[in-house]
Structures are given as C-alpha cells and as structure tokens.
Amino acid sequence: MGEMFDVDAGVRELVEGFRAVAEEERAPQMQAYLKSDLAFMGAKVGVTRSVVQRFLREHEELDAAGVVALAEALWATRIWECRAGAVMALSKRVKLLAPEHIDVIERLLRDSYTWALVDGMAMDVVAPLVERHPELNGTLDRWVEDADFWIRRTALLALLPGLRRGEGDWDRFARYADAMLEEREFFVRKAIGWVLRETGKKRPALVAGWLEPRAARASGVTMREAVKYLDDEQRERLLALRPTGRRGL
Numbered sequence: 001m002g003e004m005f006d007v008d009a010g011v012r013e014l015v016e017g018f019r020a021v022a023e024e025e026r027a028p029q030m031q032a033y034l035k036s037d038l039a040f041m042g043a044k045v046g047v048t049r050s051v052v053q054r055f056l057r058e059h060e061e062l063d064a065a066g067v068v069a070l071a072e073a074l075w076a077t078r079i080w081e082c083r084a085g086a087v088m089a090l091s092k093r094v095k096l097l098a099p100e101h102i103d104v105i106e107r108l109l110r111d112s113y114t115w116a117l118v119d120g121m122a123m124d125v126v127a128p129l130v131e132r133h134p135e136l137n138g139t140l141d142r143w144v145e146d147a148d149f150w151i152r153r154t155a156l157l158a159l160l161p162g163l164r165r166g167e168g169d170w171d172r173f174a175r176y177a178d179a180m181l182e183e184r185e186f187f188v189r190k191a192i193g194w195v196l197r198e199t200g201k202k203r204p205a206l207v208a209g210w211l212e213p214r215a216a217r218a219s220g221v222t223m224r225e226a227v228k229y230l231d232d233e234q235r236e237r238l239l240a241l242r243p244t245g246r247r248g249l
Contacts, residue, residue, distance in 0.1 A: 005059060007073050014085055018043050022081070027041060056092055140176075156176055168199075196226035197226055216242060
C-alpha cells in the first residue's frame with residue numbers, strides 16, 4: 001500500500017462527501033426499496049459516483065492494496081453510500097487488482113445481500129478481473145455451486161460483459177445455465193434470462209438454438225427475458241414450447 005495513503009482519513013473524506021450531496025428525506029424510501037438494514041444518507045447513485053470519482057482523482061497514490069483496504073473499511077461502516085462507493089472505487093481501479101484480491105471480493109459479495117451491490121461487483125469488478133486472469137474461472141466454477149444464491153448469481157453475471165460484446169465464454173455460461181435452469185430462486189432465474197437476452201442482441205441464433213431443447217425446463221422469468229431480442233418467429237416458437245401450465249412461472 002502506498003505509504004502516503006491513510007485509509008481512515010479516506011473513509012472520513014468520502015463520508016463527508018456523501019453527506020454533502022445527500023438528500024436526507026430520500027433515505028427512508030431508499031432503505032424500504034432495497035429492504036436493507038444498512039444506514040442510508042439519501043445520496044443518489046449518480047452523485048455518489050461523482051464523489052468517488054473526484055476522490056480517486058485527488059488520490060493518485062492509491063495503489064491496489066490501498067483501494068482494497070479502502071473498500072473493506074467503507075464496507076465496515078454499514079452505510080449504504082459507503083458500500084456502493086466501495087464497489088465504485090474497486091470498479092474504477094479494477095486494472096490494479098490481481099487474482100489474490102478475489103478472496104476479499106468474495107467476502108464483500110457474501111455480505112451484500114442485494115442485487116444493487118452484487119450486480120455492480122459481478123459485472124464491473126469480477127468480470128474484468130476474470131477476463132484478465134483466466135485462472136480465476138476456477139473460482140467461478142466453485143461459485144456456481146455455492147449455497148449462497150447471490151454467489152451463484154455473481155458467477156453468471158461475471159460472464160455477461162464479454163457475451164454482451166459478442167465475445168466471452170459462451171460455453172462456460174451455457175454449462176452454468178443448464179445446471180441452474182430449474183432453480184427456484186428468482187434472482188438466479190432472472191440472471192440466466194438477462195445474460196441470454198444480452199447475448200441474443202448480437203447472436204440471436206445461438207440463444208434460440210440453446211433455448212429450444214430447454215424451453216420446457218426454463219422458468220417463465222428466464223424465458224421472458226431471454227426472448228426479448230429474438231425475432232417474432234423465434235420468440236413465438238420458443239414460448240409455444242413451454243408447457244401450458246408453466247408459461248407464467
């Protein structure tokens with residue numbers, strides 16, 4: 001860690017920054033929406049991001065160890081804006097991160113309990129880290145079988161950015177999705193559909209071909225997402241393959 005960076009001072013600076021842009025009256029609504037027991041200041045996502053970006057510009061001495069330590073310290077505050085800021089800081093400095101930082105990321109993921117933290121961590125932190133360090137695919141293989149559905153969701157969404165670009169590891173995603181296709185957990189069902197939907201924007205035939213023999217097994221949530229960007233003929237054909245009693249499930 002850079003000797004010039006003081007983690008505690010950094011947390012205080014960010015908390016003051018979040019407080020300065022917060023709208024206190026929004027805090028109860030945000031807490032209710034996210035069903036969270038964290039403390040909320042009432043800062044919107046956009047202004048929270050602006051505070052973090054300004055902080056990072058002013059602290060160029062922040063190296064990999066420093067940004068990871070800062071993220072952990074922000075997390076420990078149990079303040080929503082601080083946890084959101086931790087994800088933002090990690091994502092903005094993700095090029096500094098190395099495979100050994102995946103353990104800290106996993107600890108934060110396990111203490112997230114909401115899509116609003118998990119999804120950013122999965123797509124903006126884990127995804128680029130795994131793309132740069134393919135050996136971390138073994139971590140995704142472990143996560144996809146984890147008892148924590150947020151960790152399983154992360155394994156799926158970490159593959160989304162590459163697939164959205166028309167690249168990525170389709171075979172790995174297909175293997176994960178096939179194993180979890182009959183999941184009962186909504187957030188896993190939704191994630192499978194989301195990745196299929198985004199992949200379908202550039203490779204609709206690939207998605208349609210994968211879905212056809214699996215349409216009867218997939219949940220309604222997964223199917224509704226997956227077929228959004230397929231053409232009318234593909235969409236109608238795939239939805240017609242669903243058992244009548246399961247089309248809304």
